[in-house]
Amino acid sequence: xxLLIADRDQDERIGxxxxxxxxxxxxxxILLASSFxxxxxxxxxxxxxxxxxxxxxxxxxxxNILLSRxxxxxxxxxxxxxxATYERAxxxxxxxxxxxxxxPNSPESxxxxxxxxxxxxxxxxxxxxxxxxxxxTTTYRSLFIQDHQxxxxxxxxxxxxxxxxxxxxxxxxxxxxxxxxxxxLLPVSDLIVLVFQxxxxxxxxxxxxxxxxxxxxxxxxxxxxxxxxxxIIKSLHEAYMQAKGALQVTYFKGYRxxxxxxxxxxxxxxxxxxxxxxxxxxIDMLNNKDKDMVKSWMYRHFLSISEPxxxxxxxxxxxxxxxxxxxxxxxxxxxDQGVYEELYHKVFEEILYSPVLYRSVxxxxxxxxxxxxxxxxxxxxSRHDVVELGVAYIERNYHHQNLSLEDVAKYTGRSPSYFxxxxxxxxxxxFIQLVTNLxxxxxxxxxxxxxxxxxxxxxxxGFRNANYFSRIFKQVMGVTPREYRMEKDIDLN
Numbered sequence: 359x360x361l362l363i364a365d366r367d368q369d370e371r372i373g374x375x376x377x378x379x380x381x382x383x384x385x386x387x388i389l390l391a392s393s394f395x396x397x398x399x400x401x402x403x404x405x406x407x408x409x410x411x412x413x414x415x416x417x418x419x420x421x422n423i424l425l426s427r428x429x430x431x432x433x434x435x436x437x438x439x440x441x442a443t444y445e446r447a448x449x450x451x452x453x454x455x456x457x458x459x460x461x462p463n464s465p466e467s468x469x470x471x472x473x474x475x476x477x478x479x480x481x482x483x484x485x486x487x488x489x490x491x492x493x494x495t496t497t498y499r500s501l502f503i504q505d506h507q508x509x510x511x512x513x514x515x516x517x518x519x520x521x522x523x524x525x526x527x528x529x530x531x532x533x534x535x536x537x538x539x540x541x542x543l544l545p546v547s548d549l550i551v552l553v554f555q556x557x558x559x560x561x562x563x564x565x566x567x568x569x570x571x572x573x574x575x576x577x578x579x580x581x582x583x584x585x586x587x588x589x590i591i592k593s594l595h596e597a598y599m600q601a602k603g604a605l606q607v608t609y610f611k612g613y614r615x616x617x618x619x620x621x622x623x624x625x626x627x628x629x630x631x632x633x634x635x636x637x638x639x640x641i642d643m644l645n646n647k648d649k650d651m652v653k654s655w656m657y658r659h660f661l662s663i664s665e666p667x668x669x670x671x672x673x674x675x676x677x678x679x680x681x682x683x684x685x686x687x688x689x690x691x692x693x694d695q696g697v698y699e700e701l702y703h704k705v706f707e708e709i710l711y712s713p714v715l716y717r718s719v720x721x722x723x724x725x726x727x728x729x730x731x732x733x734x735x736x737x738x739x740s741r742h743d744v745v746e747l748g749v750a751y752i753e754r755n756y757h758h759q760n761l762s763l764e765d766v767a768k769y770t771g772r773s774p775s776y777f778x779x780x781x782x783x784x785x786x787x788x789f790i791q792l793v794t795n796l797x798x799x800x801x802x803x804x805x806x807x808x809x810x811x812x813x814x815x816x817x818x819x820g821f822r823n824a825n826y827f828s829r830i831f832k833q834v835m836g837v838t839p840r841e842y843r844m845e846k847d848i849d850l851n
Contacts, residue, residue, distance in 0.1 A: 359384055359479060362406035364391040365438065366415045370463070374410060377465055383476055394420055401431040408432070408475050413439045413449050421449070428453055434475045434547055438463065444678055447710045451671070456547065474523075481529055481545050498544060500594040501551060512594065513557050513587050515566060516601040518549040520580035520613045520713050525550065528581065531573060549605070551598060559587040559618075566616045580613035587619075609670045610663055612714050626666040630675035637683065644687040647730040653723050660719045670715075677709045677718055684726060691733040698732055701725055744770050745784045748777055749792070756796040757820040763789045797821060798834045805843045812839050 361378060365371050371390050378388060389404055391397040394416060400406065409432040416424055428435055437450040440461040450458040456478075457471040519528050529545050532552070542553040554562065566583045573581050584601040603623040608615075632640065643651045660673070681702075688694045688702065705718075705725045712718045748770045755761050766789070767774040778789055785792070801819040804810055810818070816827030816839075831839050 359408065359476070360387045360389060360404055360406035361385040362389040362391060362397070362400050362404070362409040362432070364397040364400075364410065364415065365412040366392055367412075368392065370412070370438075370461075374463070374468065377468060378472065381469060381472075383472060384480070394424075398423070398427055401427045405431045407479055408434045408436065408472070410436045410438060411453070411455075413437050413446050414441065416449075425452060433479065436468075436471055436475065444706075444710070448671070451710070454547070477526060478545070478547055481526065498546075501544060501546070501598045502595065504593060504595045513554045513562055513585070514594065514597055514601060515552040515554070515562065515586070516549055516584040516598070516605055517552065517569070518582055518605055518608070518613075520582075520608075522548060524577070524579050527577065527579075528573070531576070535569070535572075549602070551601075553594070559585070562587060563616065570614065570616065574614065582608045582613040582615055582617060584617045584619060606670055607667060608713065609673075609715050610667050612716060624666055625669035628668040628672050628676070630672040631679045632676075632683070640680065640683045644683065644726075647733065649723075649727050649730060652726050656719050656723055660715060663715075673715060674709055674718075677722065678706070680722070681706060681709065684722075684729065687733075688729060691729075691736045693729060693732050693736070698729065701728065744772055744777065745780050748781065749785075752789075752792060753796060756793050757800065757818060759817075759820055759822050761793065761820065793820075794830060794834070798831060801827065801831060801839065802835075802842065805839055815839065 361383075363371050363374050365374070371392065375388050375390065378385060385408070387404075389400050389406060391400050397411070397415075401409070409428070411424075435453045435455040437446075437453060437455040437458045438461060439446040439450075439458065442460045447458055456475055457467075459467055459471065517528060517532075519525055525545070525548070529543070529550060532543055532550065544551040544553065554565075557565070562585045566585055570581065570583060573579070582605060584604045586597045586601045597619075600619050600622055604617050604619045606623060607617065611617075639655065642648075643655065660677075685694070685702070688698060693699075694702070702725070705721050708721045709718050712721075748766045751766055751769045752761070755765075763774045763778060767777040770777055772780070781792070782788060787795075797819045801815050801821075804815045804818060808815075812828065813824040816824045819827070821827035821830065828838050828840075831837075831842070835842060837845070
């Protein structure tokens with residue numbers, strides 16, 4: 359096998375080559391490319407089985423050229439990028455890359471991806487070797503290339519596990535399955551093709567239903583099977599491409615089912631971006647922290663879709679458009695960090711890579727609910743801090759006769775009405791009541807502990823004059839300041 363490493367960074371190229379050479383990979387030749395032109399030349403001349411591509415090195419105007427060459431000349435693509443963006447993830451999906459690694463590359467992640475790729479290639483090679491003589495007219499070439507010399511009326515099944523890591527288990531399961539004695543098994547990178555001879559639709563249905571049942575009982579893992587019956591078209595390549603297209607409806611319908619190919623899948627075109635009205639709806643739902651409305655909106659717009667289905671890529675883009683609204687909401691409450699930031703990236707990856715729409719929708723609903731809880735906690739924490747800050751300021755300055763609500767509000771960075779609202783909600787007291795209580799308490803201490811005159815006590819406690827002080831003091835204590843001091847003298851005697 360050959361490996362092509364295409365990266366503009368020489369250190370990256372050499373580092374990956376060293377990693378491959380230092381581990382037990384089965385590459386007889388490692389090719390290096392430092393530019394787009396070198397990448398294309400190596401693909402066409404050497405036809406590497408595995409290609410590692412730095413997406414950032416591909417000029418936008420040459421993207422379609424790369425797609426056509428990748429489909430023709432390499433089996434497995436591993437994408438690498440320094441940009442963890444939706445655009446790069448979308449490019450990796452278009453290339454049908456087995457993984458998208460973000461620089462700086464983790465050696466363990468790269469090794470894991472390479473081992474998985476090599477195992478897939480070995481499985482394909484082993485299957486070819488075992489079955490090369492079974493059907494001399496059916497080969498991998500017939501699957502991938504329109505080969506009229508090898509036209510066939512055979513029927514085929516396409517099987518795919520929801521979890522791509524379970525594909526190797528599925529291959530082993532099929533190799534030992536008792537009804538699989540006279541079938542050609544062709545594993546490819548993301549699914550397995552079974553080619554049958556002389557089986558009609560009802561026979562294929564019986565085999566497919568039994569496979570689904572037995573696999574589920576043994577592994578309890580979701581799997582979908584697409585049946586393409588004989589007689590519809592002759593070319594194995596056309597049958598394979600139609601079956602692969604039909605398999606994409608699992609994004610909307612889910613797995614654990616048998617799907618019949620009737621014709622080429624026709625996708626419905628939608629605008630993947632939110633309309634101005636939908637943006638306003640999301641702003642309102644987020645600001646109101648309305649979990650029920652978010653759930654209802656998501657179910658109505660994504661889980662009630664009927665055929666013809668929209669193209670899955672457009673649906674993923676629409677989900678990311680909603681996630682952008684949610685992202686702005688996160689920033690407004692300073693939730694774009696820590697655990698919420700990690701959850702955000704998990705939801706983003708779920709949207710890009712989840713094989714079924716339902717799971718992406720559920721993850722977004724749950725994530726939005728968690729954000730609402732986090733935003734509420736932030737608000738409560740903010741209220742607590744603001745009130746404590748304001749009260750501390752009042753306690754330090756109550757003796758100033760001109761202390762006002764505006765002074766305290768300015769100190770806390772809030773408007774007077776908003777601070778008054780927070781104070782009342784937290785302490786069940788108004789600004790005037792709080793200041794008055796503090797001043798009366800200070801006056802009581804001065805009346806008992808000093809011989810200051812009533813006027814001096816009023817002045818030190820923050821009252822504007824002695825008459826006003828006496829009136830307020832009597833309202834609170836039930837006695838005048840003079841009577842209160844006299845009670846102290848009586849107690850002492």
